[in-house]
Amino acid sequence: MKPTGLRAAAFLLGATALASPAMAETVKITILGVGDAYEFHEEDGRGGFARLNAVARAERAANPNTLYLFDGDMLSPSLLSGFDKGQNTIDLTNIVPFDLAVPGNHEFDFGPENFIEKMKASKYPWAAINITNADGSPVEGLGGVTWKELAGLNIALIPVAQDTTPQVSSPGDLKFLPTVETGVAAARKSREEGADLVIGVVQTDMENDRALIASHAFDVIVSGDDHSYATAYDGVTAYVETSMDARFLAPIDLMVEIGTDRDGNRKIEWVPHFRFIDTAMVEPDPETQAKVDEFKAQLDASLNVEIGVTEVPLDSRRNVVRAEEAAIGNLIADAMREATGAEIAITNGGGIRGDRTYDAGTVLTRRDILTELPFGNVTVVTELPGSQILAALENGVSQVEKGSGRFPQVSGISFAFDPSAPAGSRVSDVKVGGEPLDPDRIYTVATNDYMLGGGDGYSALGGGRVVINAGNGNLMANDVIDYIARTGKVTTRVEGRIRKLGAN
Template structure:
């Protein structure tokens, strides 16, 4: 339904052909200047999302080459419009191929200027915005060659204090009314505090993560429940005594993922846990929230050898034993780097599974309460 153009220079079809309707570098005339917009997507997309058979070329190399080509073609100002993490952002800044970089992906807020490139990272969900104003002077040098000089001015907008646009707010209210009729239905009371904040579900055991993983295990009868913290999205806390609604759960699990079940040997389960904590220092969404299993991890150890003390129920994980594992269809297909969850005998596939959100709603409604908080399923070692 969007009317604006979609663009990314590093996405192609599987055979390398252009994606229909996807634009590339755009050049706009502004105040006598040629401004090139270089749109680039995150090249790890196939690992962290369901990208189908689309190919993603290297983010930094593709972006820098396009920026240099735009400059050669006469662009006065080159702006990178990128969705990539801060490690790539830093490489793009260091390349000095761009005048301005407008970035997303990290869900944090940042501004920077090194005298060559102005940079902003504007948080998430339009909570904070950072418009960049460029004051540009067009002149000429002693040889009569045209010169472009500019300085940036950063502005900060906290949208919590912005008056809503009346037309947009009316449309929001219309949708809200429709949703309220089906979503503001109470399903139970939480007797313990729940926490789904991003920094928690992607780094440590979360009571909300426990509820979700428990529900998946209960729905399938699996020995182990396993979901990715990055799929838990409401980014909030719930006080003990709060009434939970269908809206709460669907806000936590907005992606429409399905609960599936597979059989896997303990060795692959261990590999899955290692993947889950391999990027905890980056706040990666692959961090696991679990049920029926407990473990410790040391984030200071090399990735791939961080996990220890794995228990299934009250027994140590047997690397040769086959266990039933409830997870979501995204992870079963290798999403978030979970290749280790594949290759087993699939008992419940995506076509036969239920929506995770529905499983959680049913699980809470069955007793009308949530009583399980943080209980030591995941323990941090090494002081991290």
């Protein structure tokens, strides 16, 4: 029988005890996973690369049998990445390199060429078993299943990327195989090839995480993408959802017993010990902090320029801009429409990234707007019939229950939607300038270049006559900055542009 991790069923069936407990060896394997690390600096004294690197150094010092793993999303989005396309995150993680990094969807926000460039600049390996070139050939420099030998254990690391990346980012013609199926198959094959421990390093949503856990093909899974913190253990698979910006970390200590059964076969048993680290309690790594301070100084001079005061509260939190009309979404869409003279503006809530609130009376700076809109997207204009605009809105609300970034923030148009209706049939009462949407009439629509190219599933925005393309458009952030600076204030409120039916 091939070696396996501890299985809950073994307890229920009365697993055979080790033949000679005195001959068994117990070793500790520490697994530290992190992902969705965008901002180079701390936020309210928590997170950031200086604290992350301090934790990684400490874990390796405490246990040489430590695996430090990155499960996706660092090159984008952040304020600084808008200038250096994520090089700052490479510089900071090179100080304390990972044992393995998996590309997240945001690794491709600046195109596949930028990812390959940054991968080459890394002092650690990147890998993903489900990313290939368009012809199915391997991507140069991107590894696959990675084997590590620690404390006499053969450990297989299964790196898996998010298969929806082509819909939510810009990976060019790279091909992404199914996340779950590809990951499970590789895990099972690694077990057959003699892995004592199989560890999934994945960047995918919780729905896929649950499927990976249920496969019982993995001993441990560290996962990113959801921006949340979670740990779980079902008696077979230990799981960590690795938070955001290294705010909270959860090292897992596997206490592994290596021995033999009565037949003389190698036998591996383990128990997970989860630990919780609030990085607000961590002293920043001095070497990393010096680099962070350098980056901060570069930004401060040009970004701390005041542009206006908001007279109303603004809320850019993820659960707001991806689920309902938001005043900040109205502000951004209004700025796009005014800058272009379009009749309608539609932008994706997932492109609004500040994840914070602004009280009425807050003085807004260029930094604030660039933090909210860090992707460097350009405002474009196309001409479309009303039927395609309706299809675009249907796409926008089709995954609202999942918190998808495609949720639309709009200007010049209003609509209602029923989240309990089938996707594709949720939108009603669409009006443009107060008049019902005419499916046959051609409207001018301002959006961003990412959405015009089909990003976030917005294929319905394509095919029209493009009036302003990406090469001739302005940065969205600049349109918003100019819009605020023109009057020196923000007065845009939530006003019923988007109505959720069935809501209390």
